[in-house]
Amino acid sequence: MENLFFKDDNDRVDGIFKVTGKAKYFAEYELPGLTYGVLVTSTVTKGKITSLDTKAAEKAPGVIAVVSHLNKPSAPLYEQEGGSPMKIFYTNQVFYNGQPIAIVVANTFERATYAASLVKATYEKEDFNTDFEKALADPKAKKLQGQPNYKRGIENAYKTADVQVEQRYVLPIETHNPMELHGIIADWKPADRVTVYAKTQGVKATQNTIANVFKIPAENIQVNSEFVGGGFGMALRTWPLEIATVMASKHIGKPVKLVITRMQMFTMVGNRPAAIQKVGLGATKEGKLTGITHTAFGESSVYENFTEGVVNMAKFMYQCDNVNTAYTIVPVDLGVPIWMRGPGEATGAFALESAIDEMAHALDMDPLDFRIMNDPETDQQRNKPFSSKNIKEAYKLGAEKIGWSNRKNKPGSLVEGPWQTGYGVSVGVFNANRGKASVKGILKADGSLVLQSATSDIGPGTGTGMTLIANKLMDIPVNKITFELGDSSLPPAPSQGGSATLSTIGSAVNDVCLSLKSTIAELAANSNMDATSNFVDVLRKNNLPSIEVTKESQAGKERDNYSMYSFSIHFVQVKVNNLTGVVKVSKIVSVGDSGKIISPKTARSQMIGGAVGGIGMALTEEAVIDHRFGRYINNNFADYHVPVHADVPQIDVIFIDKPDPIINPMGAKGMGEIALIGFSAAVANAVFNATGKRIRTLPITPDKILAG
Amino acid sequence: MQSSDPNQNQGDSRRNFLKKSTIIAAVALTPSAAVKAAENGVDERFAELFEKIPLNLTVNNKAYTASVEPRVTLLDLLREELHLTGTKKGCDHGQCGACTVHVDGIRVNSCLSLAVTNEGKKITTIEGLAEGDELHPMQKAFIKHDGFQCGYCTPGQIMSAVACIKEGHANSRAEIREYMSGNICRCGAYPNIVDAIVEVKEGGAKL
Numbered sequence: 001m002e003n004l005f006f007k008d009d010n011d012r013v014d015g016i017f018k019v020t021g022k023a024k025y026f027a028e029y030e031l032p033g034l035t036y037g038v039l040v041t042s043t044v045t046k047g048k049i050t051s052l053d054t055k056a057a058e059k060a061p062g063v064i065a066v067v068s069h070l071n072k073p074s075a076p077l078y079e080q081e082g083g084s085p086m087k088i089f090y091t092n093q094v095f096y097n098g099q100p101i102a103i104v105v106a107n108t109f110e111r112a113t114y115a116a117s118l119v120k121a122t123y124e125k126e127d128f129n130t131d132f133e134k135a136l137a138d139p140k141a142k143k144l145q146g147q148p149n150y151k152r153g154i155e156n157a158y159k160t161a162d163v164q165v166e167q168r169y170v171l172p173i174e175t176h177n178p179m180e181l182h183g184i185i186a187d188w189k190p191a192d193r194v195t196v197y198a199k200t201q202g203v204k205a206t207q208n209t210i211a212n213v214f215k216i217p218a219e220n221i222q223v224n225s226e227f228v229g230g231g232f233g234m235a236l237r238t239w240p241l242e243i244a245t246v247m248a249s250k251h252i253g254k255p256v257k258l259v260i261t262r263m264q265m266f267t268m269v270g271n272r273p274a275a276i277q278k279v280g281l282g283a284t285k286e287g288k289l290t291g292i293t294h295t296a297f298g299e300s301s302v303y304e305n306f307t308e309g310v311v312n313m314a315k316f317m318y319q320c321d322n323v324n325t326a327y328t329i330v331p332v333d334l335g336v337p338i339w340m341r342g343p344g345e346a347t348g349a350f351a352l353e354s355a356i357d358e359m360a361h362a363l364d365m366d367p368l369d370f371r372i373m374n375d376p377e378t379d380q381q382r383n384k385p386f387s388s389k390n391i392k393e394a395y396k397l398g399a400e401k402i403g404w405s406n407r408k409n410k411p412g413s414l415v416e417g418p419w420q421t422g423y424g425v426s427v428g429v430f431n432a433n434r435g436k437a438s439v440k441g442i443l444k445a446d447g448s449l450v451l452q453s454a455t456s457d458i459g460p461g462t463g464t465g466m467t468l469i470a471n472k473l474m475d476i477p478v479n480k481i482t483f484e485l486g487d488s489s490l491p492p493a494p495s496q497g498g499s500a501t502l503s504t505i506g507s508a509v510n511d512v513c514l515s516l517k518s519t520i521a522e523l524a525a526n527s528n529m530d531a532t533s534n535f536v537d538v539l540r541k542n543n544l545p546s547i548e549v550t551k552e553s554q555a556g557k558e559r560d561n562y563s564m565y566s567f568s569i570h571f572v573q574v575k576v577n578n579l580t581g582v583v584k585v586s587k588i589v590s591v592g593d594s595g596k597i598i599s600p601k602t603a604r605s606q607m608i609g610g611a612v613g614g615i616g617m618a619l620t621e622e623a624v625i626d627h628r629f630g631r632y633i634n635n636n637f638a639d640y641h642v643p644v645h646a647d648v649p650q651i652d653v654i655f656i657d658k659p660d661p662i663i664n665p666m667g668a669k670g671m672g673e674i675a676l677i678g679f680s681a682a683v684a685n686a687v688f689n690a691t692g693k694r695i696r697t698l699p700i701t702p703d704k705i706l707a708g
Numbered sequence: 709m710q711s712s713d714p715n716q717n718q719g720d721s722r723r724n725f726l727k728k729s730t731i732i733a734a735v736a737l738t739p740s741a742a743v744k745a746a747e748n749g750v751d752e753r754f755a756e757l758f759e760k761i762p763l764n765l766t767v768n769n770k771a772y773t774a775s776v777e778p779r780v781t782l783l784d785l786l787r788e789e790l791h792l793t794g795t796k797k798g799c800d801h802g803q804c805g806a807c808t809v810h811v812d813g814i815r816v817n818s819c820l821s822l823a824v825t826n827e828g829k830k831i832t833t834i835e836g837l838a839e840g841d842e843l844h845p846m847q848k849a850f851i852k853h854d855g856f857q858c859g860y861c862t863p864g865q866i867m868s869a870v871a872c873i874k875e876g877h878a879n880s881r882a883e884i885r886e887y888m889s890g891n892i893c894r895c896g897a898y899p900n901i902v903d904a905i906v907e908v909k910e911g912g913a914k915l
Contacts (some may be wrong), residue, residue, distance in 0.1 A: 021794015028787070109784060179893065643896070648885070
């Protein structure tokens with residue numbers, strides 16, 4: 001992409017495309033002969049399809065084909081026995097309500113939609129259970145260990161402590177629901193050459209999945225995904241609906257576009273699983289933690305297992321000699337979950353950080369003082385030093401900014417008419433990762449630099465961050481630097497997830513820039529030029545239109561000696577109306593301790609976005625299922641409430657902005673996850689401080705406040 | 709032939725409806741032949757001939773003549789027929805605001821507006837906001853304040869933001885938040901969007 005209209009070095013490099021409507025998302029590519037797919041979905045929750053009548057649909061105007069388990073094209077992976085991924089159209093089994101069972105393809109979207117309504121299925125129904133709490137309580141229901149049990153010191157030591165807290169915390173299903181609807185354009189051409197326009201967090205992952213399912217060489221598959229309208233984790237895998245579309249294109253020999261409905265976004269592209277957690281904390285009367293027990297149960301599906309890091313934080317976040325954790329997954333008859341921003345850590349942090357606040361209250365301590373008192377110097381889980389950790393400074397800066405001194409430790413102290421004001425704090429933490437990636441750099445005699453990598457940008461500003469890294473290293477103006485991504489033919493990079501893109505790809509950009517600089521220096525020396533000569537002059541003198549280099553980059557061994565995490569501290573002020581039970585988040589200060597900040601403007605936006613997501617998690621978001629039918633009943637934006645403008649106050653973001661000496665050459669740690677992890681607990685803690693009511697079941701809706 | 713009732717478009721009822729409408733509307737055809745064709749199951753093919761309606765509208769100061777089925781929304785007409793994909797589909801139910809356009813200067817969820825109801829109207833989409841290469845002040849302000857992340861809700865936010873000021877609903881941050889609440893941003897760029905609107909409002913540029 002080109003950089004146009006540059007006014008500020010910090011502006012998003014693709015901003016101009018996004019504000020003019022020129023940014024093209026997957027569904028916006030025009031292909032000759034493009035057709036439209038619409039899914040037919042199961043109307044029962046569990047059972048077998050016994051018949052599928054597609055005659056009326058096939059006769060409807062404009063319909064080209066109806067593809068289902070009855071007539072699907074060859075997909076060799078699915079012809080094999082066993083294996084856990086759902087084999088779409090290779091089974092007549094229904095695993096959840098709303099599962100795709102056929103795709104109708106027509107020459108317009110409206111005709112495909114109408115024809116899909118004409119497909120009639122009959123089923124042999126089976127008993128089902130979509131109720132996670134019911135499955136958990138049922139001794140006969142299947143349960144699986146989600147992570148090995150962890151124990152340090154004495155198990156359940158909290159039970160013998162001077163001061164004890166033992167509480168149960170409940171989270172409902174939450175859904176990603178990025179604004180862009182999911183789907184894909186698939187174009188299967190003769191000789192098994194496939195081009196797709198995908199909504200994906202990993203073009204290489206999409207390429208590999210399609211290659212595996214259809215057993216064709218990966219290089220036959222071109223995946224394009226330049227602009228992605230949000231992901232939050234849901235685009236970290238290739239979903240059955242995408243494979244269905246590729247099958248449809250293979251079947252009819254034309255490109256097929258599928259864009260699923262908002263209602264389908266709730267059922268077939270994953271969710272943050274429901275969770276029930278128990279946290280036990282023990283402390284001395286002086287406020288030293290002596291025992292932490294964190295036990296978690298997470299919802300999963302019957303056809304694929306899903307696990308995440310729900311109990312990770314308890315193992316290292318606080319200084320404590322006795323810690324034990326357990327994590328179990330409980331399959332129910334729903335679509336399989338997938339990591340949602342902050343993934344399991346956000347789930348776990350709600351429980352742990354609520355319990356920490358409860359303990360501080362039990363000790364009659366300021367929760368900030370209690371956290372500082374129990375802040376660890378080293379990682380007790382791994383017995384390693386932290387590569388960098390500035391959490392005490394973060395506590396101090398955030399507390400000053402929010403006006404923590406106005407907080408009263410006694411709940412319900414700040415009252416003005418029906419409004420009660422409270423302050424809450426919580427911590428978020430996530431692995432600071434660095435993976436392996438390749439970047440190609442092309443330095444041109446016209447003064448420009450092109451960088452290429454098969455990474456993605458789902459919104460954080462990948463291209464902007466990479467451009468700024470190159471800008472600093474090469475001293476090339478940002479409007480002369482282009483970063484190309486979202487194309488599987490570019491040098492390989494991992495999927496965008498786990499807050500690792502800037503660290504991973506940025507390191508490769510760093511290596512490419514250093515290599516280009518040294519090549520220029522050599523050329524300068526060889527042509528008797530000053531070592532500080534401008535690269536344009538050096539290239540021209542050597543009659544070179546450009547030079548290029550590709551570098552693969554990954555962390556060295558030194559990192560093994562350190563424990564590496566990004567941290568966030570969320571400070572929240574809430575106002576709770578004691579007549580209506582309404583909670584308004586009135587002030588937010590989020591402090592990020594995530595190493596060096598490369599792109600301040602987009603980094604700030606990412607922290608703000610995490611806080612907004614946290615408001616939804618804390619106050620409004622809950623996917624509700626009618627367990628009699630196994631169906632979501634609020635699967636739309638009118639009934640499932642994501643935060644809107646009116647829910648969100650001004651948000652202050654503070655960065656510690658100190659480079660981490662270990663993680664990567666930039667000293668930058670990830671921050672996509674920490675922006676959200678812990679936030680919901682800060683709100684719950686603030687609600688308690690405002691009202692004295694401890695809400696342990698999210699979301700904190702008015703009914704719970706009034707009942708509490 | 710104005711039936712936007714979805715029940716009219718289901719299976720047999722659609723077929724019966726077509727028989728009747730064929731008799732009424734197909735002056736140039738032999739009604740009995742059309743009815744016979746319907747009975748033989750080729751009625752759905754005939755539907756194509758009768759269901760399209762001529763439509764004239766202006767989009768971003770350019771006149772368009774189209775022939776559309778009555779069930780096509782303004783949003784799908786813009787995206788799929790006119791290839792103006794800056795207007796986004798986020799829910800198709802008027803719940804998210806991603807499809808916001810101006811119809812005769814008023815902000816409208818284009819997913820809730822059937823294309824054929826826009827005969828003779830002037831539509832402005834995100835593609836029509838800038839004056840050539842000169843960005844609209846709201847577009848500039850969104851870039852300056854980073855009023856987006858993934859960018860998918862952005863065209864709708866910008867169209868709504870311009871209308872919000874024109875309507876006189878941008879007199880305070882609280883008022884802006886209230887009148888922008890029909891435009892969802894899942895990335896959570898709200899505070900930056902409000903900053904952008906405040907700046908444009910205070911800048912006093914003619915919108």
